[in-house]
Amino acid sequence: MKTEFSTSSAEPASTPSFRHNVTIEIAGAAIFIGISAVVSAIITPILPRIPGWGIAIFDPISIIWITCFLIFGWRSGLICLAGGSVILFFFDPTGIGPFFxxxxxxxxxxxxxxxxxxxxxxxxxxxxMKSWIFGVKVYGLSMIIAWGARILLMLWANWVMFTFLLAPHIINYVNLSFFGLPDIKAWDAVIIMAILINSWQSIFDVIIPYLITFKLVPKYMQIS
Incomplete structure (x- = not known):
């Protein structure tokens, strides 16, 4: 079925149409939060993790949240991101993973x-927004910028963790032996790991939600 996108401007907040859309967005967020909770409960115990780091080599949860954003809109996406992150605390073995x-x-x-x-x-x-982000050039450009922002945020998050949350000497034991590079240690290892693992995950976070939203879903339902 051909995908159809509305090109009308945003509805005034007082109109029944606006309230109806917000209700759908909240319901969509709730559905995807539930999906992420179920997936987290199933896969978290079995996710392969990098030894010594506790980082999942691949984590599909963010794919669910971004897909929610693309399908139901920005309100739904932000609600799903916040709610899904809270849910992760019930399953994450590291205690800090949901923040990251x-x-x-x-x-x-x-x-x-x-x-x-x-x-x-x-x-x-x-x-x-949905019609706007459907464009490959627009989506690609925004995701490239998002990838850069992600790297910077993760470098900052790691700095906060190793500087304020962990014992000061812990950083000296961090290395890239998992990649066969045991001589790369401390902050050099943290920076390289943050760039590598987040770039790897970003590939899936960008491509899979787009394919689900604009290629798979339109085959089964009409998106307005």
Missing amino acids: KFFATLPFLAVPIAIYFISKATRKTEID
Whole structure:
């Protein structure tokens, strides 16, 4: 079935249509929070993790949150991100993983949202967000910027963790022996690991939600 996108401008907040849309967005967020909770409960105990780091080699949870954003809109995406992150605390064995997951995923929502509303304010676009982000060039550019923001946020998060949350000597035992590079240690290892693991995960976070939203879902339902 052909995908159809509405090109109308945003509805006034007082209209029944607006309230109906918000209800759908909240319901969509609740559904995807539930999906992420179920997936977390199933896969968290079996996720392969990098020895000595506790980092999952691949984590599909952020894919669920970003897909929610693309399907139901920015309100739904932010609610799903926040609610899903809280749910993760019930399953994550590290105790700090949900914080990292939140900040790692946030740019992939915040960047396109910010670019879209700036474009609306400067009259560079008049279409709705879903139609706007459907464009491969727009999506690709916003995701590249989001990837850069993710790397910076994760470097900051690691600095906070190793500086304030862990014992000072812990950083001296961090290395890249998992990659066969035991001589790369301390902050050099942290920086390289943050860039590698977040770049790897970003590939899936960018491609899979787009394919689900704009290629798979339209085959089964009409998206307005």
